[in-house]
Amino acid sequence: MIFNSLDFAVFLPIVFLLYWFVFNKNHKAQNVLIVVASYFFYGYWDWRFLSLIAFSTLVDFFVGQQLVKTQKKAVRKGLLLLSLLVNLGLLGFFKYYNFFVDNFVSAFSFFGFEIPQYTLHIILPVGISFYTFQTLSYTIDVYREKIEPTKNIVAFAAFVSFFPQLVAGPIERATHLLPQFLKERQFNYVNAVDGLRQILWGLFKKIVVADNCARIVNTIFNDYETHSGSTLLLGAVLFAFQIYGDFSGYSDIAIGTSRLFGFDLKQNFAFPYFSRDIAEFWRRWHISLSTWFRDYLYIPLGGSRGTQAKVIRNVFIIFLVSGFWHGANWTFIVWGGLNALYFLPLMLANINRHHTDIVASTTLFPSIKECLQITVTFGVTVLAWVFFRSENIHQAWSILSTIFSHSFFTIPTIRPKDIIVLITILLLVEWFGRKQKHALAYIPIKHKFLRWGVYYVLILIIITFSGTPQEFIYFQF
Structure with missing residues (x-):
């Protein structure tokens, strides 16, 4: 079910x-x-x-x-x-x-x-x-x-x-x-109502964003040999939003549903695509798994204590095991290893905990420096997602080779205008709600009827853009 x-x-x-x-x-x-x-x-x-x-x-x-x-x-x-x-x-x-x-x-x-x-x-x-x-x-x-x-x-x-x-x-x-x-x-009425908001936002991320991205991503990846580098890059970017909308959407629905029954589950995603470096990304992505490996594997191995060689060993172990946890395929292991390579320079330079607060915590918009940091972090994450989405190493390597070829400078043959608008809505709502436990926890509208208008608009968007229900990606893990 x-x-x-x-x-x-x-x-x-x-x-x-x-x-x-x-x-x-x-x-x-x-x-x-x-x-x-x-x-x-x-x-x-x-x-x-x-x-x-x-x-x-x-x-x-x-x-x-x-x-x-x-x-x-x-x-x-x-x-x-x-x-x-x-x-x-x-x-x-x-x-x-x-x-x-x-x-x-x-x-x-x-x-x-x-x-x-x-x-x-x-x-x-x-x-x-x-x-x-x-x-x-x-x-x-x-x-x-x-x-x-x-x-x-x-x-x-x-x-x-x-x-x-x-x-x-x-x-x-x-x-x-x-x-x-x-x-x-x-029974707590306030918690239950907030749980329903979180369920609504989770359904938006899953049905509207993830499932609609999935149709284009599947088309591109299933026929990757015929597409240009720009189109393949588009497919990789859309997969980044597909997997985020899919998995964080599930977590939102799970947490919101639990609140209906009087239970409190911990936050599993904290707006990871607003991260300024890869260390911050991993503190905000799939938090429950990251902290599980930290507490039951990384720290018992010695963590960041000991010689530099042991620190490097421990970082690679935790990322490789995390990759292997996701599936029995070398693509997941390479994905984990690539993230370890991203993370290591920050760890060795002792700046892996440089960004522990939310981006633009005291301002409405990020600075130019923060925008560049977010863009670079998202970019390297997207490249790693290519391995996660590919069926095998050959496919991933072929896609990356094409992305970094001259065809990168062509116009994508697929132009998903509707998806771009929907992703923009996702990013805007999550940006303004980034300081909360979920995006709809804070809506700066005091008037009750206007707030309900926002909810009805989201419901209408969900109904309009819904199709055949797609299984959640992480069911296979």
């Missing part, structure tokens, strides 16, 4: 009414409803994979219960290892088995040895990378004694399977989200 579908438009009000009008007097009953609704939401795609979520939930709940019973280091490490092996083992099998088999066979073929290739027709469970990392955060934090293990298995199951962010995040920490399932929730 996807957010931009009629099915979800029916599903959400039913769950909302049951949650607040039938089970509102007992938060434990509400948790049961959330688990049932979440399993239905996920099983609507393929019920067979519900067993994976249930199994992962039971394993980590059991590990948490056992960790608190012992202080023996060997036993505690063994329990943590059990959780890692189960969760990463399932993720590795479903997501990376064929990748490793193909590359293993190719490596032997390179040296003249032919060996049988045993690949499997494996269906990748939607969202497995997200809920695997979410439940792992619980086990690791219990092991580190940062959180007490819960004895409430229903609350824990609700935390793991919470339907708004189950299949594409944000990846929540147990320290933040789990306690919210263990206490009474009261």
Whole structure:
């Protein structure tokens, strides 16, 4: 079930009414409803994979219960290892088995040895990378004694399977989200209304921007050999807005939906295309994943402490693993490595935290210097997105070679005037709302009817530019 579908438009009000009008007097009953609704939401795609979520939930709940019973280091490490092996083992099998088999066979073929290739027709469970990392955060934090293990298995199951962010995040920490399932929730009208605003803006980004960009991007990338450098660059730029509108749109809808039920999810995107360098970009893009790798991989490796060689090693590890997390393809690994190369000069010069405030925080418009910084950062990000979008390294290299050829100076054969207008609306709204947690949180219109006029205009634009619902890009991860 996807957010931009009629099915979800029916599903959400039913769950909302049951949650607040039938089970509102007992938060434990509400948790049961959330688990049932979440399993239905996920099983609507393929019920067979519900067993994976249930199994992962039971394993980590059991590990948490056992960790608190012992202080023996060997036993505690063994329990943590059990959780890692189960969760990463399932993720590795479903997501990376064929990748490793193909590359293993190719490596032997390179040296003249032919060996049988045993690949499997494996269906990748939607969202497995997200809920695997979410439940792992619980086990690791219990092991580190940062959180007490819960004895409430229903609350824990609700935390793991919470339907708004189950299949594409944000990846929540147990320290933040789990306690919210263990206490009474009261309906908050102001939060619910703001949640609806965030849902509306998320739908605009997904349906209007991402899906309309996708049609042109697919046309260009699927026939990349026939297009000029200028057209391919246009395709890369539009993909940058497609993936942003798609993924941040999902996060907005997930966070807004959660607020309808009295839950607070952390911000996952903080207007990343207004970043002034690549370090700032990564603090603002997919924040929940970036901070997950920082806390559970980068810092344990030593982070920015130690010799320069170790710092370089750690930076490459975190970016390469982040790339590989996105998919079993060398294109994602190259994409991660390229971002590491972008990031390293800032890290080595100790200016990677130079831009921690929002751009033009005290003025309406950015300075000329800030405009140049934003443009350069966006430009190098777009070039990296070429690898992310391409089917293989050959295609990415061919596209980049054509972009940097003489045909770059030609007029694009595709001229998406409507898309340019829609992207301009996106950028303007987000620029004026950049200091808030989401773009529509702040509308400088005090008159109620005028504010509602803005909402109706957005709804009209969504209806006008909607087509066949497209799956969210990050469902495949």
